[in-house]
Amino acid sequence: MSAITSDIDLKEKIAQAFEQTPDRKNIQRTEALQHFQKLGLPGNKTEEYRFFPITRALEKNFDFDQSNPIESKIKSIYQFLIPDLEANVIVFINGIYSPVFSKVISPENEIIISDLRKAVNQNEAPLYFEKYLKTSADPFTALNTALWQDGVFIQVPAKTKVEKPVFILHINDAEKEQSICHTRLLVVLEEESELTLIERSTSIGTNNIFHTFAEEILVKENATLDYVKIQNDEGKLHQVANSLIHQSSKSKLNTFTLTMNGSLIRNNFNIAIDGENCESHFYGLYLLNGNTIADNHTVVDHIKPNSFSNELYKGVMDGNSKGVFNGKIFVRPNAQKTNAFQSNRNILLTDTATINTKPQLEIWADDVKCSHGCTSGQLDEEALFYLRSRGIPLNNAKAMLLYAFAAETLEPIKNTELKSYLDGLISQRLNKY
Amino acid sequence: MAKDNQVLEEITSKEYEHGWTVNLEADESPKGLSEDIVRFISSKKQEPEWLLEWRLKAFRSWQKMVEPKWANVKYPEINYQDIIYYSAPKQKAGPNKLSEVDPELIKTFEKLGISLTEQKRLTGIAVDAVIDSVSVATTFKEKLGELGVIFCSFSEAVREHPELVKKYLGSVVPMNDNYFAALNSAVFSDGSFCYIPKGVRCPMELSTYFRINAANTGQFERTLIVAEEGSYVSYLEGCTAPMRDENQLHAAVVELYAMKDAQIKYSTVQNWYPGDKNGKGGIYNFVTKRGLCAGDHSKISWTQVETGSAITWKYPSCILKGDYSMGEFYSVAVTNNYQQADTGTKMTHIGKNTRSRIVSKGISAGKSQNSYRGQVHVMKRATNSRNFSQCDSLLMGDKCGAHTFPYIDVENSSSKIEHEATTSKIGEDQIFYCLQRGIDEEAAVALIVNGYAKEVLSQLPMEFAVEAQKLLALTLEGSVG
Structure with a gap:
């Protein structure tokens, strides 16, 4: 990996930020920092980040001096929720868990939701933490592992169907100043369990935001996961999300990622099919305008025989977007x-x-x-x-056709409230043409 | 399954049939590469000052470059100081008639199945043969001369048509384009030059045969084809090399230049020595091929059948600069044993309404790795451009790999780009269907593979299509995965 010269300052700044992390003595964090320093920030010659000028943006827009996440004055989260959807809501504001806004409604024997910082030192979480998502593979995974501030651990016990979806909401409040946060997620679906997981990130204010995610999800034998990501930020979000889903035998996975706004959005989304007779539906949609750059890097890794994967990503690019x-x-x-199929339109x-x-x-x-x-x-x-x-005016005709083009990607979503919400988001965006 | 394995083993143990050497006395340079060697080659060829300068410039930029490592191939470090950069079959003076050519040499070509003698007239192909590094004979020169077509060895072109060579040399592939092109520009020893004047339709296929004969030598030839306004030429290239334990380097450069309404069709059957079944020896084939559609409505078409070489690193490309120009790429790449191929194309759409078409068929067997790597780049002003790409891979055996790396970059909203790729093996049902109709397994595989590659093979000129079909059948007969 080629590091560009000026990123040395940036690397040092980040290392200094590390010195202020409370858990800096933690061995995993120190190792991750070493990996990060070795990998360096990606330059424009780095194959995997060729079209994603994140290093330049970080240099230009951020100072890494600030140590503590900033306070937020958000009064209500109602506007960010999905209408009519009864769900377990977990809220992070500027990367920090917010007990005030979060609400778990599922019974305790159905799902375990806990603070990841505590969980990594007890229960079963340490068994899975950093097991498949390797810090040596990507500089931003390493950065997140070294600096993560908060996160959530979700475990669904064996033979359990979680009736109410889990809705994780990340709010970045950049009203007053820039915000830098690093969030983690660890989800374990035990044998024959079932879960719908929704993750939405959104932002307030016009200052710059840099947010990294490291997400590890294990889907064990016969388990089923529906996973939807909604990236609909209005602000100047610079995001790098590294997600890994590990599938065991006979598991089923449906994913959908919707990317609409933000400055620089990067999703490194990996699925490891490490079991026989698995099924994966891997869908995504990016509707871009303005100067947004959205970069989806996906990997489907078939390690064991007899599995099926189907990937469909669609995009509509307007303005100066990329x-x-x-x-x-x-x-x-x-x-x-x-059997593995992939399509990108x-x-x-x-x-x-x-494109x-x-x-x-x-x-x-x-x-x-x-x-x-x-x-x-x-x-x-x-x-x-x-x-x-x-007799249909040109604008309406265009909107109809674009909607028809885009709506196909909603296919794997089963939850009706969620589907109609997403459908609304898409048609609202496309109606202006 | 047992039978399949047996059949597979039979092919994998098949020997390379062009693996003979001929005792030709050769005039060689000492091993290694330095400015002195570049000067030595240039003076050997009695080149003008400007060409020497050009070579030296290329050599200096080569020294500053690093070998590219991005291709999906693995090979031990090449020691560029351990290669003989110039080797010429010894002859008294340049041959004017075929009878003056060394009889051993004639035998070489007879073994290759390309006789330079008069009988070849019946097939109507003009041949320029390059052995080791030097062009030895060109046929049908006079007949072509009547039409104003220039078809000769590169050194002859430098002597007789310096103004043309000077104008077009490096105009499509600059001397410092990439590592291997720079190396070639510094040390190229010969090659073919072809010039088709305005409005002339070349009446016969032009053909070059390349062969590496001497040990420890690298072959660095250069081909330059210029088609003036409204002209047409079809050009064939074939290559073979003897069996040797050590790896030999082949770094060629091919430049095509098509003016307004001109059309160039370039076909290659590449059958360099691929190494033995344990992956020992074989040719490293690092070739830069590029065509420039400079004028409006021009067309360049690449067709290649790649069956040889231990390592192939080759991306015949088209720069579609003229409006309404068209680029085509048809390829069959077969790898067996430990062969590695990383091949594909690059279509750069610059002009308006440009079209390109890519059909790539990969077949991997044994323990080989076969990659398609291609780029379709549509620039902002290339409005209404069109591209269609299809890359299919056929896998035979469970130890080989097929890889696809297509890059698609589009910068305007009126162009249409389509790309599709599939990977599969020969279906048991297909074989069963043939068996049922009394076609035995080997013939069935040959039939299916030929059908699979037909879209590409049908692009080849007649004489080559036959040879290519035979080559395919030979390398793959009976291999049911």
Whole structure:
């Protein structure tokens, strides 16, 4: 990894920030910091971060002097909730857990939700912490592991279906000054359990925000997870999220990521299929405008045979926005009889928007069916003409077609309240065309 | 399954049929690379001052560069000081007639199945043969001359048409384009030069045969094809090398330059020695090929059948600069045993309404690794551009790998880009269907593979298509995964 020269200052600043962390003596944190210093911040020659100018943005927009997370004066979180959805709500404000706004409604025998800082020293959490998400693989995972301030540990006991979804809300309040936070998540679904997990990040104010996530999710035998991420920040968010989902045999996974606003949004989303007969549906949608850069790097790693994965990411780029998609599918030598599909479709609405896409297949097993496809284009002239010839104005016709294009990615979502909320978000955004 | 394995073993143990050497006396440079060697090569070839300067400039920039490591191939460090950069079959003077060519040399070409003698007239191909590093004979020169077509060895072109060479050399692949192109620019010893004047449709296929004969030598040839306005040329290239234990380096550069309405079709059947079944020896094939569609409505088409080389690192590309210009890339890459191939193309859309089409078929067997790496880049002003890419991989055996690395970068809203890729093996049902109809397993595999590669093979000129089909069948017969 090539470090650009000026990032040395930045690295030092971050190391100084580390000196102020209360748990700096912790061995995992010190090791992670060493990894971070070795990896360095990615320059524009770093293959994985070629189109994502995060280092430059961090240099320009942030000073890392501030030690404590800033206080927030938020009175209500009502506007950030999903209407009509009864859920266990967990709120983080500027990276710190907020007991005032959080509310667990599921009975205790259905789900364990606890403070990750406490959990890593007791119970079973240490068994899973940092087990699959390696700090040596990505500088921002290392950075998060060294500096994380707060997090949540969720465990669903075996043979349990959690009726009410878990809704994790990250609010970044940058009304007064910049905000830098590092949050962690550790979720364990025991055998034959079932959970719907929703994560939303949002921001207030016009100052810069830098937020890293490190998320580890284990889905054990026969368990089912529905996981939805909503990234709908209004402010100047610079985000790097590293997420890893580890699937054991016969587990089922549905994921959906919606990215709409923010400055620089990066999702490193990895799924390790480490068991037979697994099923993964991996969906994403990015609707970008302004100067937003959204970079989705996904990995589906088939380690064991007989599994199925289907990935669909779609994007609509408007204004000066830039969409980046990199989807890797690995099929390891053992993973015979794998079926893996991937598709990435993009629409560019202006000549100043760009898309950089790289669907990547790496296959070492012969008895497999794998395919990927990607397209970049514009709305179908004929379809537009058809609608207009029936008296629908151009703008409405465009909105209809874009909505039809985008809505396909909502398919894996089962929860109706959630689905109609997302549907509303998408059509509201696309209606202005 | 037992039978499959047996059949697989049979192919993997198949020997390389072009693995003979000929005792040709060679005129060689000492091992190693330095400014002196560059000067030595240049003076050996009695080159003008400007070309020497050009070589030295390339050499100096090469010294500052580092070997690229991003390709999906693994090989031990190359010692660039342990290679002989110039080796020429010894001859008294340049041959004017075929009868003056060394009889041993003629035998070489007869073994290769390309006779330079008059019989070749029947097939109507003009051949320029490059052995080790030097072009030895060019046929049909006079006939082509009548039309104003220049087809000769590179050194001859430097002597007789310096103004053309000076104008176009390095215009598509600059001397410091990349590590291997810079190396080639410094030490290239010969190659082919081809110039088609305005409005001329070249009446026959032009063809070059490359062969590495001497041990420890690297081959660095350079091909330059210039097609003037409204002209057409179809060019064929074939390569073989003897079996040797050590790895040999081949770093060639091919430049195509197409003016307005011109069309260049470039076909390659690459069959360098791939190394033995334990992965020992074989050619390192690091080639830079690029075509420039400079004028409007021009067209460049690359077709390649890659079956040889221990390592292939090759990305024939098109720069679509003229409006309405068109680039095509058709490729079949076969890897077996320990071969590694990282090949693909780069389509750069600059002009408006430009079109490109990529069809890549990879076949991997044994313990080989086969990668497709391609880029489609649509620039802001390349409005209404169109690209279609298809890359399929066929896996035979469970120890090989197939990889796809397509980069798609689009900067305007009116272009349409499509890319699709699949990976699979030959279906048991397909084999069963053939068996049922009395076609035995080996023939069935050959049939299916040929069908799989047909889209590419049908792009090859007749003579090459036959050879390519045979090559495919030979390398893969009977391999049911």
